[in-house]
Amino acid sequence: MTTQTPDTQSNKDRVFIFDTTLRDGEQSPGATMTLEEKLQVAEILDDMGVDIIEAGFPIASNGDFEAVVAVAKRAKRSVIAGLARAIPADIDRAGEAVRFAPRGRIHTFVSTSPIHLAHQMRKTQDEVIEIITKTVSQARNLIDDVEWSGMDATRTPLDFLARCVDTAIKAGATTINLPDTVGYAVPEEYAAMFRHIINTVPNADKAIFSTHCHNDLGLAVANSLAGVIGGARQIECTINGLGERAGNAALEEVVMALRTRADAMPYHTEIESTHLARASKIVSAASNFPVQYNKAIVGKNAFAHESGIHQDGMLKNAQTYEIMTPESVGIKETTLVMGKHSGRAAFKDKLRELGYELGDNAFQEAFVRFKDLADRKKHVYDADIVALVDDESGSADDRIKLVDMEVVSKTGGTHRCDMTLSIDGETVTASFDGTGSVDAIFNAIKQAVGKEPHLVLYAVDGVTGGTDAQASAHVRLEMGGRIASGNAAEPDTLVASARAYLNAYNRLLIDRGQAAQGAMAG
Numbered sequence: 001m002t003t004q005t006p007d008t009q010s011n012k013d014r015v016f017i018f019d020t021t022l023r024d025g026e027q028s029p030g031a032t033m034t035l036e037e038k039l040q041v042a043e044i045l046d047d048m049g050v051d052i053i054e055a056g057f058p059i060a061s062n063g064d065f066e067a068v069v070a071v072a073k074r075a076k077r078s079v080i081a082g083l084a085r086a087i088p089a090d091i092d093r094a095g096e097a098v099r100f101a102p103r104g105r106i107h108t109f110v111s112t113s114p115i116h117l118a119h120q121m122r123k124t125q126d127e128v129i130e131i132i133t134k135t136v137s138q139a140r141n142l143i144d145d146v147e148w149s150g151m152d153a154t155r156t157p158l159d160f161l162a163r164c165v166d167t168a169i170k171a172g173a174t175t176i177n178l179p180d181t182v183g184y185a186v187p188e189e190y191a192a193m194f195r196h197i198i199n200t201v202p203n204a205d206k207a208i209f210s211t212h213c214h215n216d217l218g219l220a221v222a223n224s225l226a227g228v229i230g231g232a233r234q235i236e237c238t239i240n241g242l243g244e245r246a247g248n249a250a251l252e253e254v255v256m257a258l259r260t261r262a263d264a265m266p267y268h269t270e271i272e273s274t275h276l277a278r279a280s281k282i283v284s285a286a287s288n289f290p291v292q293y294n295k296a297i298v299g300k301n302a303f304a305h306e307s308g309i310h311q312d313g314m315l316k317n318a319q320t321y322e323i324m325t326p327e328s329v330g331i332k333e334t335t336l337v338m339g340k341h342s343g344r345a346a347f348k349d350k351l352r353e354l355g356y357e358l359g360d361n362a363f364q365e366a367f368v369r370f371k372d373l374a375d376r377k378k379h380v381y382d383a384d385i386v387a388l389v390d391d392e393s394g395s396a397d398d399r400i401k402l403v404d405m406e407v408v409s410k411t412g413g414t415h416r417c418d419m420t421l422s423i424d425g426e427t428v429t430a431s432f433d434g435t436g437s438v439d440a441i442f443n444a445i446k447q448a449v450g451k452e453p454h455l456v457l458y459a460v461d462g463v464t465g466g467t468d469a470q471a472s473a474h475v476r477l478e479m480g481g482r483i484a485s486g487n488a489a490e491p492d493t494l495v496a497s498a499r500a501y502l503n504a505y506n507r508l509l510i511d512r513g514q515a516a517q518g519a520m521a522g
């Protein structure tokens with residue numbers, strides 16, 4: 001690995017970030033945003049230091065025009081761009097909209113690839129060259145900042161692409177964008193294309209070269225970075241990778257890749273990365289596109305760890321499993337998610353966080369119960385762990401233990417419980433009916449133990465949400481003037497109820513200092 005340092009002094013390593021969430025991003029089917037939503041997105045982009053915001057395609061509709069005008073009027077630091085086909089009316093309309101910005105840009109594009117020329121534009125190469133000269137000059141007469149894009153550049157023969165770029169620069173384009181419109185390029189090829197064009201076109205140094213990559217093969221970010229390595233200094237991208245078809249390069253990914261791997265790629269952006277998580281949420285809400293959990297940088301799981309080995313490492317030193325801090329992208333903190341893959345280190349840390357200091361044996365017991373619960377439950381929440389630790393039932397000292405239980409309930413019919421208990425080490429079975437499942441369970445226990453404590457209280461709470469939530473059951477029993485309470489938490493309400501009853505019963509036995517059989521003989 002080579003270690004390089006970005007040249008922040010001369011700015012030759014500065015990469016400009018051109019965000020097109022409001023234009024290419026909005027082209028995602030279903031992602032249409034209201035004016036209010038667009039303004040909210042533009043505001044965060046401006047605040048985070050996006051160099052250029054492509055606010056829309058003004059000729060597309062009055063709504064798009066108004067949105068570009070509104071974003072332009074509110075722009076603080078960012079340049080505001082409007083897209084235009086290589087058509088005079090488009091260019092005029094874009095110019096009309098972006099002139100409201102302190103700094104506006106007309107972004108005009110035309111197809112360059114043989115397939116587009118033959119089937120979409122139905123023009124010859126010479127006609128396209130003539131169109132470029134006319135339209136770029138027209139744009140340049142309206143504004144100083146003109147970007148020209150060669151649509152489908154990556155499927156265009158390099159000699160013709162170079163001719164187009166040369167023509168656009170001569171006509172006054174200040175930024176040259178070479179898009180991978182259909183997400184066809186691979187990184188080495190994309191880098192080589194920039195190198196070739198920049199080295200071949202005589203006035204290449206008069207323009208900034210730009211990448212614009214689509215994610216059809218999942219290569220948009222890799223290609224954008226390769227483009228920069230090949231000489232581009234502007235990346236066109238979108239928040240959350242929103243965009244036509246499989247999307248564009250994700251802004252948060254290119255920014256953090258350049259920041260995190262500045263040693264390998266000595267370039268820098270001026271993006272304030274702590275805004276990334278918020279920007280992602282705003283765009284997700286505005287576009288109605290959920291962010292996938294495992295999305296790099298801003299996904300729910302990007303800084304979450306469930307497996308014990310990783311959690312252990314994270315507790316020892318966060319750099320063992322994180323290459324950037326959550327704070328650096330605006331996420332409050334790393335989460336150690338408690339689940340079936342968690343180990344003792346994370347469980348102990350979680351207990352400490354929840355205010356528990358357990359002795360070795362109690363910890364070991366609680367950990368076994370936690371693993372057992374996590375095996376049965378998808379999400380183990382803090383409240384589940386609290387219930388699990390507070391539930392002292394099932395301890396090794398219990399004289400009556402639940403071995404097995406089966407409950408059959410029929411609508412409008414009987415409720416039956418077959419139960420196997422271990423009483424002072426002896427296996428006892430019982431079967432009993434009840435007016436409901438819980439009644440049948442309690443009756444079966446009473447039959448097995450042979451004594452009838454009086455049920456003073458029975459209550460159940462859901463500890464956490466969802467159908468797999470733990471049920472916390474509470475039972476209070478009275479026998480011979482003594483009262484004992486028992487609690488148990490389980491994903492299954494009936495099992496929780498049985499265990500809470502046994503927990504209370506075991507406590508009655510401890511209080512009396514009697515053996516269970518003795519209690520039975522009573």
Ligand SMILES: CC(=O)SCCNC(=O)CCNC(=O)[C@H](O)C(C)(C)COP(=O)(O)OP(=O)(O)OC[C@H]1O[C@@H](n2cnc3c(N)ncnc32)[C@H](O)[C@@H]1OP(=O)(O)O
Nearest residue numbers: 027057059060061085086087109110111120121151181244
């Ligand atoms: C790769 C990209 O992302 S390109 C941007 C894509 N974004 C959009 O298309 C969203 C906004 N688009 C629209 O609202 C509409 O398509 C409009 C207003 C631009 C045009 O609408 P219409 O005039 O009805 O044309 P329509 O969309 O049916 O067809 C596009 C026309 O533009 C032409 N065209 C496409 N790209 C260009 C270009 N860069 N320069 C000049 N003409 C172009 C096509 O050849 C076609 O022309 P034709 O009707 O003479 O065959």
Ligand SMILES: CC(C)C(=O)C(=O)O
Nearest residue numbers: 109149151152179181
């Ligand atoms: C308009 C251009 C830049 C575009 O979005 C593309 O080629 O993908």
Ligand SMILES: [Mg+2]
Nearest residue numbers: 024181212244
């Ligand atoms: Mg695009």
